[in-house]
Amino acid sequence: MLTFFQLSLTLTSKPSRLQLQSLPVMSNLPLDIINDILSRLPVKSLVRFLCVSNRWYILINGQAFIKLHLYRSIESNTDRTLIVQEQNACIPFDYFSVSFHDEIRFGKPLEIHQPLHCSTMSTDILSCCDGLVCIYNQWGEEIAIWNPLIRKYRKLHSEPIEKPPGFSNSWPISLAFGYDKHNDDYKVLRVVRFFNMDKPGKEFEVKVCSIRLQCWKKIEDQWPNKEWSICSDSVFSNGALHWLVAEEGQSPENIVAFDLATEKFWVIRMPIKAPTSCVTCLEVLEGQLCFIMIVDEMYDDVWSMKEYGEESSWTWILDL
Numbered sequence: 001m002l003t004f005f006q007l008s009l010t011l012t013s014k015p016s017r018l019q020l021q022s023l024p025v026m027s028n029l030p031l032d033i034i035n036d037i038l039s040r041l042p043v044k045s046l047v048r049f050l051c052v053s054n055r056w057y058i059l060i061n062g063q064a065f066i067k068l069h070l071y072r073s074i075e076s077n078t079d080r081t082l083i084v085q086e087q088n089a090c091i092p093f094d095y096f097s098v099s100f101h102d103e104i105r106f107g108k109p110l111e112i113h114q115p116l117h118c119s120t121m122s123t124d125i126l127s128c129c130d131g132l133v134c135i136y137n138q139w140g141e142e143i144a145i146w147n148p149l150i151r152k153y154r155k156l157h158s159e160p161i162e163k164p165p166g167f168s169n170s171w172p173i174s175l176a177f178g179y180d181k182h183n184d185d186y187k188v189l190r191v192v193r194f195f196n197m198d199k200p201g202k203e204f205e206v207k208v209c210s211i212r213l214q215c216w217k218k219i220e221d222q223w224p225n226k227e228w229s230i231c232s233d234s235v236f237s238n239g240a241l242h243w244l245v246a247e248e249g250q251s252p253e254n255i256v257a258f259d260l261a262t263e264k265f266w267v268i269r270m271p272i273k274a275p276t277s278c279v280t281c282l283e284v285l286e287g288q289l290c291f292i293m294i295v296d297e298m299y300d301d302v303w304s305m306k307e308y309g310e311e312s313s314w315t316w317i318l319d320l
Contacts, residue, residue, distance in 0.1 A: 035059060039068045043079055043131075043149050063184075070130055083133065083148060084109065085125060093122055097148055115144050115153040127177040129236060134177035134188060143175070143188060145211055156188060156209050159216040164203045167194035176234035176241040182261035186211040189241055189258055193229060202226050208263060221264050224256055235282040237289045238308045242268075242282055251276045255291075271303040271314035290317075 029037075038046060038060065046069070050057050059065055073079040080100040085093050095114050099107030114135060116123045121138040128134070136143045146153040161170050174191040187208050194203040204223035209216045225245075231252055232244035240259045244252040255268040270291055274280050279294040285304060291314075293301040302318035305311075 031055075031059070035065060035068075039065065039072055043069075047150050079131075081149070082106070083112075083125065083128075095148075112148055113151075114148075115146055115155070116142050126175050127234060127236060129177060129179050129186065132186065134175075136175060143209075145177075145186065145188075154211065156211075157214065157216065159190070159207060159209070161192050162205060162218075163194055164205075166199065167196050167203055169196065170194050170205075172230075174230045174234070174243065176236070176243070176258070178236035178239070178241050178260055180260035181239055184212070185260075187260050189234075189260075190216075191223070191230065202229075208260075219263055224265050224267050228254070228256065230256075232281050235284055235289070237284045237287070242289065244270075244280055244282060249276075251278065252280055255282065255289075268305075268309070269311045271311075271316070272301070 034056075038049065038056075041049075046060050050060055082098040082100050084096040084098055086096065095112050096109040097112050098109050114123055116135055116137050118137055123135050123137045126134040126136055126143075131147060131149070133146045133148060134143065135146055141158070143156040144153045145156070161173075163170055170192050172193065174193075176189045176191075177186070178189075179186050187210055190207045190209070192205045194205070195201075204226065206219040206221070206223060207216050208219055227247045228245035229248065230243045231246050235242045239261055240257045242255050242257050245254050245256045246252040251274045253270055253273055255270060257266050257268055258264070259266070272291075272293070274293045275295070277295070281292050281294075283290045283292055285302075289305045289308060291303045291305075295301075300318065301316070303314050304317045305313055306315050307313035
């Protein structure tokens with residue numbers, strides 16, 4: 001499994017001892033010039049510079065600086081890394097980081113230790129956003145937001161699943177991760193489907209965890225259609241989380257979106273109805289939500305939503 005992300009400084013913590021040393025030349029420069037210079041440096045250098053002085057530590061850990069550095073990294077297409085998950089017969093799987101210089105140059109793979117390491121179950125990558133990687137162990141019982149470069153992470157508090165009366169089973173658990181720009185908060189969404197083998201019908205429980213507030217809350221806005229089940233991995237785009245959904249035994253016809261700012265669901269019609277024999281998925285290409293249909297591993301049909309939220313803007317862009 002490959003996960004591609006832009007590195008960031010978030011989730012840093014103060015070292016136990018600071019080396020209160022100042023660089024003689026840099027210390028005479030105005031703070032705005034120091035800020036501008038540092039914002040153009042690689043993350044690895046900035047992590048070392050946290051120990052230069054209290055002044056630099058406060059500057060580099062400031063939210064304004066972190067946002068500026070991330071913006072410049074994205075704008076200049078630098079600080080890019082691949083996370084490679086080696087899947088084999090052994091549990092746990094190994095993780096490696098590979099620096100990504102350009103389309104043909106990669107750095108040497110370096111093994112990295114993921115914080116949810118367990119000898120009896122695997123840990124999977126859910127998604128990444130702004131250099132932060134959301135990982136979870138089997139069945140989503142442990143979730144962590146992880147910054148692989150600076151080796152910092154934050155585990156989410158466990159949250160019980162509340163089964164409604166008359167339902168004895170809860171499966172599967174679907175998780176999604178993204179950034180709420182309006183509230184400047186990263187969030188994890190959990191959707192649980194309940195059913196009973198002896199009775200028709202399904203129920204859903206939706207909860208969201210605020211990383212900033214470190215707490216879960218139940219979303220009262222109902223799942224749009226109780227006949228729909230999630231049938232794809234989640235995709236984050238335009239401030240919302242997205243899944244392909246379908247009725248049992250049917251191919252997907254709709255996309256369910258969850259706006260992280262308003263915490264409301266809404267439905268997007270797909271550009272085309274896929275045959276049941278197809279493999280379908282959602283991706284993001286150059287900031288645009290894309291629907292991909294794969295037939296017999298030989299034929300790809302790719303559609304892009306040029307104007308987010310406008311179903312009429314679905315545009316066919318690739319036929320392989």
